[in-house]
Amino acid sequence: MSPIALRRHYASAAAAVAPEATEQPFFPDEPAGPILKTEIPGPQSVKAIEKLGKVFDTRSLNMMANYQRSYGNYIADLDGNVLLDVYAQIASIPVGYNNPTLLLAATSPEMASAIINRPALGNFPQHDWADILESGILKVAPKGLNQVFTGQSGSDANELAYKAAFMWKRQHQRGGAHIDFTDHEISSSMTNQSPGAPELSILSFTSAFHGRLFGSLSTTRSKAIHKLDIPAFDWPQAPFPVCKYPLDQYAAENAAEEQRCLDETERLIKEWHNPPAAVVVEPIQSEGGDNHASPNFFKGLRALTKKHDILFIVDEVQTGVGATGKFWAHEHWGLETPPDMVTFSKKAQTAGYYFGNSELRPNKPYRQFNTWMGDPARAILFRAIIQEIERLNLVENTAVTGQYLYEGLERLAQRYPSEVKNLRGKGQGTFIAWDSPRRDEVLKKAKSVGVNVGGSGATAVRLRPMLIFQKHHADLLLEGLEKIFKS
Incomplete structure (x- = not known):
């Protein structure tokens, strides 16, 4: 019909x-x-x-x-x-299902070309890829984040962000993007040993869900069924606040609980044997039970990442694209400085992470790379979604x-x-x-x-x-x- x-x-x-x-x-x-x-x-x-x-x-x-x-x-x-x-x-x-605006985008010659000639974007980007990004994905970029690395799914977006965090941290430890890898780093990476495979980590929180791929799964803490039988990285888990609801009616108790969690987060940042390169957090823990915290908790996390020179990754895979009454849920927090990376997927119908600091681009090509590096067809669809969101x-x-x-x-x-x-x-x-x-x-x-x-x-x-x-x-x-x- x-x-x-x-x-x-x-x-x-x-x-x-x-x-x-x-x-x-x-x-x-x-x-x-x-x-x-x-x-x-x-x-x-x-x-x-x-x-x-x-x-x-x-x-x-x-x-x-x-x-x-x-x-x-x-x-x-x-x-x-x-x-x-x-x-x-x-x-x-x-x-909405069968949205007429999206149907027009899906049946356009531009979409047909993107589908049947799907480009390997890292090697053979289509001529208008910059225009597609600027008129779509980057048009709604979180404040302060003017660049994007596109991917395939929410899990993929988080894994790519983790990789960017590790490369950024090691680049800083090495002394800058201009300093090349040592022979020892190169050889040890091929045997999965340090220093080429550094002993670093990503800190996540109890009940978190960040995906089911290998790196993202090591930061997922929501249900055992996701993790059973899968080897995992030795990465730290900080407590996410167990707040009372409504939040505003229990402000004092929740503030104390959030401070307890911030204190433990800082202890793990300082003491975990595989030091974190980044903290990743959902604005609202979704798969793990719809767990909320106040803006002060997230402001506290941002302050800790600044204090200890690590990155702050906000996983907006489920909360992003308008679901919380703001385009990005972290806009509710009133941060003085933006997150270092914001990952997205789901309602965007495409995936990736936003960033603003050019140091988060690897110092050499092919370090953050795969065949597709995203999908112009899905980016075109997200552009139409954005247009519909703005129109209505x-x-x-x-x-x-x-x-x-x-x-x-x-x-x-x-x-x-x-x-x-x-x-x-x-x-x-x-x-x-x-x-x-x-x-x-x-x-x-x-x-x-x-x-x-x-x-x-x-x-x-x-x-x-x-x-x-x-x-x-x-x-x-x-x-x-x-x-x-x-x-």
């Missing part, structure tokens, strides 16, 4: 339950609410899952989706069910809708205190979560009321709606949650 026919279909199917218009919808022809025709998974989905299971691992499958029939904030399956999607491919869909003012929309949704969840927490515990994310757009004593049951029952939602950590229900999520969607979500809490 074509996108136009799809919109007409949903407009017709949902017309009988269309709500009174109180805001201008971004997708006026999307369903007015969930459409439920069968249990989930329904018979057609079961058949498709069985077929896929013969050739692909389906044990982590959430639902079998039909993306050709998904639209706006709604994800469809093979049985005619259409769910309000507040999980959005693990926080990765920015401006979606970052501000997310801030406003997030406040509305949070207030609705506060009311539910008052009515169902055993169901909504430790509600958090106030003032952080729609980046909202709470703890549930029956979390997995809530996630399963959500589909029966027409909502696709996800979890994080051991007990948290996490909301990750798209930037086009509006107040009328929030009302539908709140109504669905109340049905679950009553059951």
Whole structure:
């Protein structure tokens, strides 16, 4: 079904339950609410899952989706069910399924060329690569960071940032970019020994998630299932604050907890036997349970990295691109100096890290290199996403809708205190979560009321709606949650 026919279909199917218009919808022809025709998974989905299971691992499958029939904030399956999607491919869909603006970008001659002639960017960059970067990825670069190294995924972005940190640190120890490697450094690197393979580390935090590749996995501390059986680097883990929520109601207790964590972080920076070259942190720990800290904690981390001459890497893979009501979540902190690197992926639909200090460029070619070094097709898509965000003012929309949704969840927490515990994310757009004593049951029952939602950590229900999520969607979500809490 074509996108136009799809919109007409949903407009017709949902017309009988269309709500009174109180805001201008971004997708006026999307369903007015969930459409439920069968249990989930329904018979057609079961058949498709069985077929896929013969050739692909389906044990982590959430639902079998039909993306050709998904639209706006709604994800469809093979049985005619259409769910309000507040999980959005693990926080990765920015401006809606089958967004017409993205469809135009995807069907442009520029995109076709990028797809079928995919360049090895380090050796054979296309003639307009600088223009693509400047009009897209770099147009929304965090303040003070005017350069980018593009990659393939969030894990890849973090690994590349770690490599940049190690090369920067050793360059400083060596005395500058002009000083060449010694024969001993060259030979020892080939046997994975120091000094060529230096005894350095990246410091991360308890419950952190930075990816599943080898380097990033050594900084991931969220769940054992990610790490079991995989050799890991001997890198330090500092405590991430275990705060009480709402943060502002427990300011004194949280400040003491954050100072405890900062003190231990500094001790590890000074004493760990493989000295850290960088500290990496998520603005909000996502996979590890939606854990928050105050801006003062992150300001304290920045001060420590400055004091001890190491780098500050902010992992914005999940928090970036408007989800918290600011384009980059670290903008909430009010830092005096920007992070050294900010990694990104997910809603950007491409990946990489921003940086501002040219010393973070390796002193020789091929040190930070792979065949693709990113993907112009995905960079073109991110440019279209940015245009759509600006056209519809979606970052501000997310801030406003997030406040509305949070207030609705506060009311539910008052009515169902055993169901909504430790509600958090106030003032952080729609980046909202709470703890549930029956979390997995809530996630399963959500589909029966027409909502696709996800979890994080051991007990948290996490909301990750798209930037086009509006107040009328929030009302539908709140109504669905109340049905679950009553059951």
